[in-house]
Every structure is written in structure tokens, then in C-alpha cells.
Amino acid sequence: MRFLMTATGREFFQAVDDLRLSLSQIKMLTLLGEADEGAAVKRLAEQLGLSMPAASRAVDGLVKRGLATRIEDPDDRRCKQVSVTAAGRRTWADLIAKRLAGIERFVDALEPAERDALAAGLAPIVARDDVSHPTRKRAR
């Protein structure tokens, strides 16, 4: 775990650095990419654990780089709807690929026997219906 965290982190952060985006902006991009609809700045701030000003400025940067759009909500003109653009989705996908690359290299470096054993060990967990929240476990 420790090795994977540091190894995959290294090139990931390098990529983030190259993009000239802050970590908050990356997280926001992820959040926007997973959401189907535009999100309010307040909601983004809450989900990212940021202050509203920090979220607002992070959005500024994303909009300026063409990775997101910010439009007024017609139903409540105090709110803005922030959405990811196609370019934003592309950028995010590239970053995820960087993360996975590190893990793939690790798996690739294993002996075939080790790799097979690991796959067998992970299979039941991956097959769970609540993979995204494994600690919400079913009755024992």
C-alpha cells in the first residue's frame, strides 16, 4: 500500500504540476466529471472541504482554462451552475490514466504466480455490490 501510494503519487503530482492546476481544482474536476448536472459553488465547496471563496477561485481558474462553464441558475439567480466541459473531461481522464499507469507497472512487475494469486484474492472484493463504499457492509 505504502509503495503504491508513493509510486503512483509521484507521476500523478508531476502531471498535476504540468497542468498548472491546483489540487483543489483537480478534485473539483473529478467531482464535476462524476456529476450529471451542473453544481452550485456552495455545494462544491462543501464536498471538497473548501471555503466558498476558495471554491469560487478554483472555479475561476477552470473556467478560464476552458475546463468548466459557470452559468446563472434561471430558477434562483443567486446561484451559479458549474459544469465540466468536454475538454475538462478529457483532462481528467488523462490524469486518471496516469494514476492507473503506476499500478499497472506494479502489477506488471510481479511474477505471474504472484499476479494470479493477487487477482484471485481481490476478485471477491471487486465483485461486491458496494465496491465504492466497502465499509458499508452487508449482514454477516
Added chain:
Amino acid sequence: MRFLMTATGREFFQAVDDLRLSLSQIKMLTLLGEADEGAAVKRLAEQLGLSMPAASRAVDGLVKRGLATRIEDPDDRRCKQVSVTAAGRRTWADLIAKRLAGIERFVDALEPAERDALAAGLAPIVARDDVSHPTRKRAR
């Protein structure tokens, strides 16, 4: 992996926040904790990917909190030897425990069968003689 990274990260960062230490200072503490002897500021900066001033200031904070000591190298008085103190080692151990707690909770939430399969899958990898650098693989 993604779940573990975010789940273990949350309480870890909370603990870091409570300690009033920067992330660089935590990394430095880890580095110092693993080293047997005192390290020069330049070496710390290189290993952490920090500039020398940033490393120097990070050391300042650790010394001020009694987590590290900084003494002049008698052989080359340009260099300082930075070492972790007993209190520093204790602080670092507490943080590691926080990290492991998240993973333990995850493993604990698994079905016994899932847990056993995972253990079996990881065993050969853990048994390697180069666990700390798994990508340096032996001849196939």
C-alpha cells in the same frame, strides 16, 4: 485502491492538521525516523523534492517543536546534522497508526472468506525480499 486512498487519507490529514505541521514536515519526520544518523539539510531537500530554503524552514519548525535537533557537523562546519528526537519518533508512530487504522477497518469490514482470499493473494508479494521497491524485480 481508490477507496483506501481517500478513506485512510481523511483521518490522516485530520491528524496532520491537529498537529499544526505541514505535509513537508511530516514527510521530513518520516525520513528522519527511517535514517539512523543525522541528515544534512541539502539531502533532506533533495529527497523531499523541496528547495533548500523550504527544507530549512521545515526543519526550523520541527526543531522549535522539539521533534528534531539541528547541530553543526564538526567535520564540515558548513553542514548541519538534523536528527529526530524521541518525541519526534513518537509523533511519527502515532501518525502511522492513524493510517493503518483506516486499512484495518477496511479489512475488518470484509467477509471472512474475502479476507482470507486477500491475505492469500498478498502473501507471496509481502514475502518478497524487495517489498520496499517491488518494481526492482528479479530475473524472470
Added chain:
DNA sequence: TATTGTTATACTCTATAACTATA
């Protein structure tokens, strides 16, 4: 002259507080 470390300065990202617009 080269190297280690520190100080000076500027930039980024953050939060709190003050402000604007809408409800």
C-alpha cells in the same frame, strides 16, 4: 571559486470578513 545553509522577496492557495445581488 564552489558549496551549505539562511534570509529577502514574490507568488500561490487558503480562510475570515466585508460586500453585492437576489430571495
Added chain:
DNA sequence: TATAGTTATAGAGTATAACAATA
């Protein structure tokens, strides 16, 4: 009066550049 968002200001943490001490 309350809420969403932005702008103003201040505080970390970082890097580059300038400097001091030692080799």
C-alpha cells in the same frame, strides 16, 4: 432578514535570488 457568490485582506508554504560562512 437570510443566502449565494465575489472581492478584500491576511497567513501559510513554496521557489528563486541574494547573502554569509566554510571548504
